[in-house]
Amino acid sequence: MSTRSLNKLRVEAATCRACPLWERATQTVFGEGKAGAELLLVGEQPGDQEDRQGHPFVGPAGHLLETALERAGIDRAATYVTNAVKHFKWVATEGRGKRRIHQKPNTTEVRACQPWLLAEIEAVGPRVIVCLGATAAQSLLGSAFRVTQHRGKPVASPYGPPIVATVHPASILRGDPEQREADLALFIRDLEAARLAAAEATSSPARRGSSSPPARGARAPAANR
Numbered sequence: 001m002s003t004r005s006l007n008k009l010r011v012e013a014a015t016c017r018a019c020p021l022w023e024r025a026t027q028t029v030f031g032e033g034k035a036g037a038e039l040l041l042v043g044e045q046p047g048d049q050e051d052r053q054g055h056p057f058v059g060p061a062g063h064l065l066e067t068a069l070e071r072a073g074i075d076r077a078a079t080y081v082t083n084a085v086k087h088f089k090w091v092a093t094e095g096r097g098k099r100r101i102h103q104k105p106n107t108t109e110v111r112a113c114q115p116w117l118l119a120e121i122e123a124v125g126p127r128v129i130v131c132l133g134a135t136a137a138q139s140l141l142g143s144a145f146r147v148t149q150h151r152g153k154p155v156a157s158p159y160g161p162p163i164v165a166t167v168h169p170a171s172i173l174r175g176d177p178e179q180r181e182a183d184l185a186l187f188i189r190d191l192e193a194a195r196l197a198a199a200e201a202t203s204s205p206a207r208r209g210s211s212s213p214p215a216r217g218a219r220a221p222a223a224n225r
């Protein structure tokens with residue numbers, strides 16, 4: 001896929017029918033941020049709020065992400081934030097007061113959406129890609145990749161910039177409340193590692209967005225495709 005501007009990609013993705021998820025979603029939620037952002041963050045898919053508002057990470061997980069970024073010394077406004085899947089996948093709860101419950105996208109849906117993510121990576125040209133959770137990490141690094149084994153460590157990727165994988169902020173919200181501060185601290189530590197890897201990539205001779213060797217400190221994951 002040749003490099004297309006983010007605006008052009010956003011317009012094209014608005015009518016994407018590559019998988020059936022568009023039928024039940026309100027809209028395509030495309031990534032947001034600057035071309036040239038040093039960090040490109042990838043979540044799983046838009047949630048209920050994101051689907052309604054049309055912007056990534058604006059619900060509870062987004063608020064936690066923003067707090068963690070700030071505490072890791074990262075300005076969200078200077079990043080590019082997107083998702084592996086651009087439509088909200090959900091099921092309705094039974095009975096009155098129906099709520100839309102998030103469902104994990106399957107491999108076919110993730111694969112169908114991958115060209116948009118790769119085009120965003122190409123258009124943004126980040127120094128480091130941050131995968132938030134297994135869906136994002138497996139979209140880019142293959143289904144055998146385990147976040148638990150590699151979290152917070154830059155791994156070489158075939159896309160040019162190294163990838164730092166970490167947990168999804170929603171998993172911290174869903175987890176044991178007594179563990180929340182500890183989980184948040186580990187999440188922040190991983191985001192700091194991504195910030196440092198981006199700084200290191202800036203000072204290394206490797207050209208941004210090229211297929212030249214990944215930044216120093218990047219390790220190839222066992223499950224790299």
Ligand code: URA
Nearest residue numbers: 043044045047056057
């Ligand atoms: N969870 C995600 O993975 N992405 C969003 O945009 C919101 C919640």
